[in-house]
Amino acid sequence: MRDTFKKHLESNLNMLQDSRLLLAISGGLDSVVLAHLCHQLNLKVSLAHCNFNLRAAESDADEDFVLQLADDLDMEVFIESFETENYAKEEGLSIQMAARELRYTWFQELAEQLKFDYILTAHHADDNLETFLINLTRGTGLEGLTGIPEVTGKIVRPLLPFSREALKVYAIDQNIAWQEDSSNASTKYLRNKLRHDIIPILKQMNSQLLQNFQTTISNLQDSQDLIDDSVVRIQKKLTTAEDDQIKLDVLKLKQLSNPKAYLYQLLKDFNFTAWNDVVNLLDAQSGKQVFSSTHRLLKDREFLLLSEIASETDQAPIAIQKSDQEVVVPFGTLRFEHVTAIMDTGNTTIYVDAEKLVFPLILRKWQEGDVFYPLGMKGKKKKLSKYFKDEKLSLIEKEHIWILVSDDEVVWVVGKRADDRFKVTENTTKILKIDLQ
Structure with a gap:
């Protein structure tokens, strides 16, 4: 040997x-x-x-x-x-x-x-055969x-x-x-029962059991390789990664010869078990979702959106003190700097009138009923839910939105739009730059 x-x-x-x-x-x-x-x-x-x-x-x-x-x-x-x-x-x-x-x-x-x-x-080899039989009795994929x-x-x-x-x-x-x-020696465990009671009978029936089993395993592995290659090609055609989520094109999925099989191959590493519910999402209304222990699959119009389930600690509000210059948040780092003029602006940088702020500022997830006055809209109030609808944000994108609040008033829909009430004007004497890294 x-x-x-x-x-x-x-x-x-x-x-x-x-x-x-x-x-x-x-x-x-x-x-x-x-x-x-x-x-x-x-x-x-x-x-x-x-x-x-x-x-x-x-x-x-x-x-x-x-x-x-x-x-x-x-x-x-x-x-x-x-x-x-x-x-x-x-x-x-x-x-x-x-x-x-x-x-x-x-x-x-x-x-x-x-x-x-x-x-x-x-x-x-005997361990391999036992594992194969255990999986076979419990139900399994290839x-x-x-x-x-x-x-x-x-x-x-x-x-x-x-x-x-x-x-x-x-x-x-x-x-x-x-x-x-x-x-x-105990047969109370399934593996031992197979080892002592079942496999010996199979070997009596066929003395070449292990050799034939090794050939079968090799053939199945070859089949799995072909499937993996096919899934890679399909994945490139119907999935896209955006921020913290993966989008699966529902129409393209339904055009495949076996959508259920492809869904399983695409999602098998994300701990889903309710596969019938996963397949039913293809024809479900927007908002329907299926959870695994670690991930969520959400139907949103013509897409299935896959995202990781956030922990409770990632959802908790964060208090920001007047002395803070840098605060680590679940989605990056917020930096606060007093400046004398407005320079670069964009979705990740805003300038506000520092004297209008009431500290501590609170950074939190948005909630139904929240309203703000979008910068540039001349004092018009708007519900955040309506703003998100107008911006055509997906359900998952909306769930990832945080707002910066001063005394219960929205200062910034972070990464999206500042509030008009805190904008820098000709009367502003102290400018605070807030930057998301």
Whole structure:
């Protein structure tokens, strides 16, 4: 197996040869075999072991085993202990998800702090098959059926072509010891049930199951590549990025052979789950919207508008004192400067009569019922909602509007229009320049 593993690295993962590698090791068969293979090929590897404190003495025995293995192989080793059950309760996660989150966060931190080039995990062909079946039973798109990727950013899985049985045969042949995790025998978890009850039956039915599965995965990955290429071409034709939002042309989407499929491909990275509701937006009235945990999709006339959901802290009003010269705001920086004359003007710069201002000024989101006197309109009052309609602002654009207020009177619809009541006149003695960077 060592020779096959070496050829696999040379052909597909040659970048590992001269890199600093951090190997995630549990003490189980898979990761221990990977450690020995890396050692035999003289790769520059350090070990990283997580003690999740979930199996009492067994967890501590795994830690001791890894420490001894590192000593035997003369490898640097890092150990981290986690209170996994407490973390799971605090974050509202299952034990499995909590452990996953904890270990990958720690691995990434170690790699960044100590300049490791890649993180190695010991996923193998049987893990890949189990993941495929799990996704299949839960319902998934094509991505869920293309298997575990060999490389994801800094994470590399060099054992993916090898079966669990091949690893075990190699370990026995080389007199390599490993730790058995008693929780792996329990079938209360779906993965273990597949591993112990379902996959053995499939292998009895077809002795070439894993080999055929690898061929299927390769074919599905090829299909995914074709889809990705098609989506890139379509994306260029019907999406545009403006400020903090992405616009999708509804008419062009509806002219595609399968709008639902393309919508899924275009939006799959934004955490949407209610896909029927997403598709229904194509024929919905303006103002209808669908939310994911992180984003919002809004129907606005002939477009779907995708934007990130702002946090509550990004919506809070901001008080600006008379002494402030620069204030950081959610959309940039406001600068205040006393000047003697009006120079450059525009949407991002206004000049006001400083003596007409009442401090603190308040910067806040606009609200229904707000009115102002648009500069240049000779004292005519206008509702902000009517002004936005006249300016043909989209619903999302309106939601991003902030106003600068003095004693409940609008000074500036920021980035749009100043208020006529605070303009500089021939009687002005103190001019304040307000500039948005």
